[in-house]
Amino acid sequence: MTLLEFEDLRVTYTGSRGRIPAVRGVDLAVDAGEILGIAGESGCGKSTLAMAVLRLLPRSAEVTGRILLDGEDLLTMGWGRLRAVRWTGASIVFQGAMHSLNAVHRVGRQVAEPILVHGEASPAKAAARAEELLERVGLPPSRARSYPHELSGGQRQRVMIAMALACDPDLIIADEATTALDVMVQAQVLELLTGLVAERGVGMVMISHDLSVLSAVCGTAAVMYAGRIVERGPAHEVFAQARHPYSAALGAAFPVIGDPASRGRPGGLAGDPPDPARLPEGCSFRPRCAVAVERCGSESPELVAVQGAERSSACFVAQEGGPVVL
Amino acid sequence: MAEGVLSARGLRVEFGLPGGRVARAVDGVDLDVAPGEIVALAGESGCGKTTLARALLGLERPTGGSVSFGGEPLRFSSRALKAYRRRVQLVLQDPTGALNPRHTVYDAVAEGLRIHGIADDEPGRVAEALSRAGLRPPEQFFLAYPHELSGGQRQRVVIAGALVLEPDLLVADEPVASLDASVRGEILSLLLRFKEDAGLGALVITHDLGLAWSIADRIAIMYLGRVVEQGPVEEVLTAPRHPYTRALVSVLPDSPVAEPIVLAGELPDASRIPGGCRFRPRCPAYASGEAAAVRERCEGEDPVLAGPESLRVACHLVHARMVA
Amino acid sequence: MTAVPTSPRALRRARTRQSLARSWAAYRSQRAGMVGLVLLSAIVVLAVAAPLLVDQSQLSVTQATGGRMEPPSAEFPLGTDEVGRSILALTLWGSRLSLIIGLTATLAAILVGTAVGVTAGHVGGWYGWVALRVSDWFMVLPSLVVAIALLAVLGRSMGTTILVIALVSWSGTTRLVRAQTLTVQARPYLERARALGAGHWHQMTRHVLPNVLPLVLASATLLVPSAILMESSLAWLGLGDPNVVSWGSILNRASDNGAVSAHAWWYLLPPGLAILLVVLAFMMCGRALEAVFNPRLRGEGA
Numbered sequence: 017m018t019l020l021e022f023e024d025l026r027v028t029y030t031g032s033r034g035r036i037p038a039v040r041g042v043d044l045a046v047d048a049g050e051i052l053g054i055a056g057e058s059g060c061g062k063s064t065l066a067m068a069v070l071r072l073l074p075r076s077a078e079v080t081g082r083i084l085l086d087g088e089d090l091l092t093m094g095w096g097r098l099r100a101v102r103w104t105g106a107s108i109v110f111q112g113a114m115h116s117l118n119a120v121h122r123v124g125r126q127v128a129e130p131i132l133v134h135g136e137a138s139p140a141k142a143a144a145r146a147e148e149l150l151e152r153v154g155l156p157p158s159r160a161r162s163y164p165h166e167l168s169g170g171q172r173q174r175v176m177i178a179m180a181l182a183c184d185p186d187l188i189i190a191d192e193a194t195t196a197l198d199v200m201v202q203a204q205v206l207e208l209l210t211g212l213v214a215e216r217g218v219g220m221v222m223i224s225h226d227l228s229v230l231s232a233v234c235g236t237a238a239v240m241y242a243g244r245i246v247e248r249g250p251a252h253e254v255f256a257q258a259r260h261p262y263s264a265a266l267g268a269a270f271p272v273i274g275d276p277a278s279r280g281r282p283g284g285l286a287g288d289p290p291d292p293a294r295l296p297e298g299c300s301f302r303p304r305c306a307v308a309v310e311r312c313g314s315e316s317p318e319l320v321a322v323q324g325a326e327r328s329s330a331c332f333v334a335q336e337g338g339p340v341v342l
Numbered sequence: 343m344a345e346g347v348l349s350a351r352g353l354r355v356e357f358g359l360p361g362g363r364v365a366r367a368v369d370g371v372d373l374d375v376a377p378g379e380i381v382a383l384a385g386e387s388g389c390g391k392t393t394l395a396r397a398l399l400g401l402e403r404p405t406g407g408s409v410s411f412g413g414e415p416l417r418f419s420s421r422a423l424k425a426y427r428r429r430v431q432l433v434l435q436d437p438t439g440a441l442n443p444r445h446t447v448y449d450a451v452a453e454g455l456r457i458h459g460i461a462d463d464e465p466g467r468v469a470e471a472l473s474r475a476g477l478r479p480p481e482q483f484f485l486a487y488p489h490e491l492s493g494g495q496r497q498r499v500v501i502a503g504a505l506v507l508e509p510d511l512l513v514a515d516e517p518v519a520s521l522d523a524s525v526r527g528e529i530l531s532l533l534l535r536f537k538e539d540a541g542l543g544a545l546v547i548t549h550d551l552g553l554a555w556s557i558a559d560r561i562a563i564m565y566l567g568r569v570v571e572q573g574p575v576e577e578v579l580t581a582p583r584h585p586y587t588r589a590l591v592s593v594l595p596d597s598p599v600a601e602p603i604v605l606a607g608e609l610p611d612a613s614r615i616p617g618g619c620r621f622r623p624r625c626p627a628y629a630s631g632e633a634a635a636v637r638e639r640c641e642g643e644d645p646v647l648a649g650p651e652s653l654r655v656a657c658h659l660v661h662a663r664m665v666a
Numbered sequence: 667m668t669a670v671p672t673s674p675r676a677l678r679r680a681r682t683r684q685s686l687a688r689s690w691a692a693y694r695s696q697r698a699g700m701v702g703l704v705l706l707s708a709i710v711v712l713a714v715a716a717p718l719l720v721d722q723s724q725l726s727v728t729q730a731t732g733g734r735m736e737p738p739s740a741e742f743p744l745g746t747d748e749v750g751r752s753i754l755a756l757t758l759w760g761s762r763l764s765l766i767i768g769l770t771a772t773l774a775a776i777l778v779g780t781a782v783g784v785t786a787g788h789v790g791g792w793y794g795w796v797a798l799r800v801s802d803w804f805m806v807l808p809s810l811v812v813a814i815a816l817l818a819v820l821g822r823s824m825g826t827t828i829l830v831i832a833l834v835s836w837s838g839t840t841r842l843v844r845a846q847t848l849t850v851q852a853r854p855y856l857e858r859a860r861a862l863g864a865g866h867w868h869q870m871t872r873h874v875l876p877n878v879l880p881l882v883l884a885s886a887t888l889l890v891p892s893a894i895l896m897e898s899s900l901a902w903l904g905l906g907d908p909n910v911v912s913w914g915s916i917l918n919r920a921s922d923n924g925a926v927s928a929h930a931w932w933y934l935l936p937p938g939l940a941i942l943l944v945v946l947a948f949m950m951c952g953r954a955l956e957a958v959f960n961p962r963l964r965g966e967g968a
């Protein structure tokens with residue numbers, strides 16, 4: 017069953033540099049019990065997409081298209097309904113969340129707050145529930161009495177996840193939730209998140225710039241470049257056999273250990289990340305693309321199916337069955 | 343000792359903490375880096391990697407043990423340090439912070455030349471270093487300020503600033519951690535190219551084992567201030583022996599270790615290093631009883647790095663198996 | 667990145683010019699700053715031109731031509747003092763002394779303050795601790811009381827006035843400079859410079875001072891008016907150099923000779939207003955400079 021659906025979502029910021037099209041027409045869907053991964057380098061619009069779901073974007077952002085949660089359009093719903101959705105429908109674990117805890121309150125209180133504000137629970141019940149949630153994310157309940165500065169990065173990230181779980185959301189959006197963490201702590205947090213999806217059937221959107229992490233935990237992965245989805249398909253396939261030169265380069269940045277092909281050959285991409293205020297004509301990846309053909313300079317490729325219905329790519333070369341890496 | 347080898351022996355760095363406690367950030371490290379090889383130093387956040395790098399450069403005074411370069415122990419007089427720092431260079435994690443926002447690219451790269459009083463053909467040397475670091479044509483970048491460059495370009499400027507002194511060794515502390523995934527490969531290729539073309543040696547500090555796999559010849563795994571396993575990258579990463587290395591490798595996607603071993607808990611504080619084997623409180627081998635035969639030694643005795651010269655491990659269990 | 671460059675030195679000069687132009691544009695956009703600057707320029711021009719406008723002989727008590735405390739007239743636009751000298755002439759000439767004392771005392775104070783501040787921040791250790799405590803101590807001393815006591819001991823002269831004012835005002839600069847030095851000190855680019863082999867001198871002159879000086883300039887601009895005020899207060903209390911005319915000493919003579927009870931407003935108002943205007947002009951400039959240079963108010967940039 018489709019839980020969340022983006023239909024031609026576009027977000028344009030207006031700032032000192034003029035109009036910045038941060039998201040330029042995204043179509044995606046997430047089912048309940050499924051994890052959708054979104055990969056891409058910084059500035060490609062991943063966080064903008066995430067924040068659009070809960071209408072958390074600044075006023076300067078112009079949003080068009082539709083975002084359907086359980087069939088209801090989030091962009092047109094009234095504020096009262098939206099507030100209800102923010103608590104129980106969907107919640108976000110933000111990028112850099114470790115710094116967004118309030119330094120002067122004990123973490124237990126911060127986890128209990130959404131329950132108190134929204135639900136009908138008494139303070140004592142809310143506190144008990146907060147401890148239960150902390151235990152669920154692998155922290156001893158006694159940690160509820162700690163202040164954020166007494167916790168390590170990984171523990172703080174767990175507290176943030178506990179907060180996101182407080183009102184039993186159907187959808188969790190994790191925006192670079194593990195990026196700042198160590199391998200081992202990252203593994204702990206990922207295990208926790210995938211466990212939640214399997215156990216409670218929630219839907220999850222996991223945003224990361226690390227395609228290898230997504231390939232390990234997600235069913236479907238979408239690769240974003242300059243505000244568009246340039247490739248979509250089963251996560252491990254996108255990672256292992258990319259059908260877009262950008263996904264190929266992104267995947268190569270995270271080599272598989274033990275794979276002799278990547279030994280002594282760090283993968284990467286020449287050139288700079290795109291400036292959304294000044295995108296080139298034609299395919300926006302063309303300035304960094306090693307396999308570009310003539311029409312890439314004038315036409316913008318659409319995301320169309322390649323190699324069966326599961327996979328799609330927005331690259332002329334891939335659409336014609338050509339190799340995307342040299 | 344061979345020409346130009348940077349080595350640490352029993353290196354210790356301690357920091358006094360309020361309340362009289364002592365953080366043993368680096369706690370007896372043995373490590374060698376030779377010209378023409380890239381050594382990766384990997385470990386969790388807070389295990390002492392940066393402190394070790396700073397001590398190797400003489401930026402932090404060791405509280406014990408020694409650092410030597412080309413067989414000569416490092417001396418801390420300002421003249422000796424200055425001469426030493428011409429041959430061993432540092433590249434920091436965050437290129438944005440490492441460049442003075444008021445200095446142009448030219449000034450940033452020429453800084454080392456000016457410090458060491460190398461005045462002949464300064465523009466030529468700067469241009470050469472910039473183009474070796476991949477900023478071409480170099481003159482185009484002379485006048486740029488750091489904020490006008492992308493992150494990858496800034497890191498190239500920092501690298502050019504280190505190369506301009508023609509060092510023998512480079513110590514790079516997380517050189518690509520603050521860069522975008524797609525830009526990382528370029529910077530790493532640069533390090534590889536210097537190694538191959540100019541015989542430069544490098545110690546690359548990272549917590550990303552994939553990075554070590556793509557560029558390093560040897561790897562040292564650090565845990566709580568100590569190197570616990572050291573050897574050629576292929577062997578350490580495809581057949582890890584120390585229980586800690588095994589766990590680290592096992593959680594990687596497509597890992598050569600079959601079952602992911604997610605360690606519980608976190609790295610203990612450097613001021614509370616457990617007695618006996620420092621990894622024991624989190625050691626899966628100890629907890630599962632796999633190490634039952636050496637249990638007492640795990641509890642009572644700090645294991646030292648031992649084994650054949652090329653592949654050394656600090657674990658009683660591994661030692662016992664090697665003997666058997 | 668601009669056009670193809672010629673020599674690095676020419677390039678650097680071009681860049682410096684650019685950044686000065688940028689700072690100037692930032693300054694110009696501040697209305698109060700521009701008003702202050704115009705005001706200040708006018709005052710400085712008048713002070714410099716005073717000998718051309720008014721002959722020094724007019725300051726002589728013996729050669730005075732007017733009567734005692736005459737109100738303003740065509741001959742004496744601002745009236746006369748108790749011995750018949752032109753108040754206009756006195757005020758014009760007084761500006762020279764007030765400005766000289768204000769500027770020199772400030773210069774001495776910020777030189778000492780910057781030197782102590784930078785070294786305290788850079789060297790640290792027990793030296794830094796002692797320097798900080800000493801400057802703290804100077805900070806909490808009631809400056810006017812100390813200045814009076816010192817002048818009583820050292821004797822009254824222009825030199826001692828400058829010395830005393832400098833002595834009671836260097837500590838604020840020290841604190842500011844020390845704080846900024848510590849901030850710069852913690853920046854990774856200093857670590858990079860050290861790793862390149864840079865000694866203390868290089869670190870100070872290439873990294874710390876260039877980052878500290880703009881702030882020092884702004885704070886100096888704010889220090890001048892307080893030095894002028896202090897000089898005026900001291901002179902008004904009769905502790906100024908008896909041989910020279912400053913705004914404070916005019917006020918001192920006015921009150922000593924009963925200008926208040928005589929309702930001789932023309933005797934009191936000109937030096938008083940002059941002090942007010944100068945102080946205001948410096949304050950306006952200083953605030954504007956602060957806004958231009960303080961990275962926190964403007965955002966970190968080149």
Ligand SMILES: Nc1ncnc2c1ncn2[C@@H]1O[C@H](COP(=O)(O)OP(=O)(O)OP(=O)(O)O)[C@@H](O)[C@H]1O
Pocket residue numbers: 357358365366367385386387388389390391392393394549611612613
């Ligand atoms: N100046 C200091 N005073 C006290 N403790 C310190 C100091 N510098 C480092 N430490 C401690 O020493 C240990 C090692 O720190 P270090 O910065 O070397 O870690 P690291 O391995 O580089 O971590 P990361 O991957 O996060 O950069 C930590 O426990 C840290 O808190």
Ligand SMILES: Nc1ncnc2c1ncn2[C@@H]1O[C@H](COP(=O)(O)OP(=O)(O)O)[C@@H](O)[C@H]1O
Pocket residue numbers: 029030031036038056057058059060061062063064065074076292
């Ligand atoms: N509040 C804002 N105002 C103007 N531009 C913004 C704002 N937030 C983000 N952007 C721009 O939109 C683009 C996408 O940003 P973001 O969604 O944060 O990317 P990501 O999460 O993929 O790193 C970037 O170019 C960014 O600079």
Ligand code: SF4
Pocket residue numbers: 260261262299300301302305306307308309312317330331332333334
């Ligand atoms: S469409 Fe052309 S430019 Fe774009 S990714 Fe494909 S080959 Fe490269």
Ligand code: SF4
Pocket residue numbers: 584585586619620621622625626627628633640645656657658659660
């Ligand atoms: S020595 Fe014992 S406790 Fe330490 S790593 Fe080896 S088996 Fe584990």
Ligand SMILES: [Mg+2]
Pocket residue numbers: 058059062063064111192
């Ligand atoms: Mg983001």
Ligand SMILES: [Mg+2]
Pocket residue numbers: 391392393515
């Ligand atoms: Mg570090």
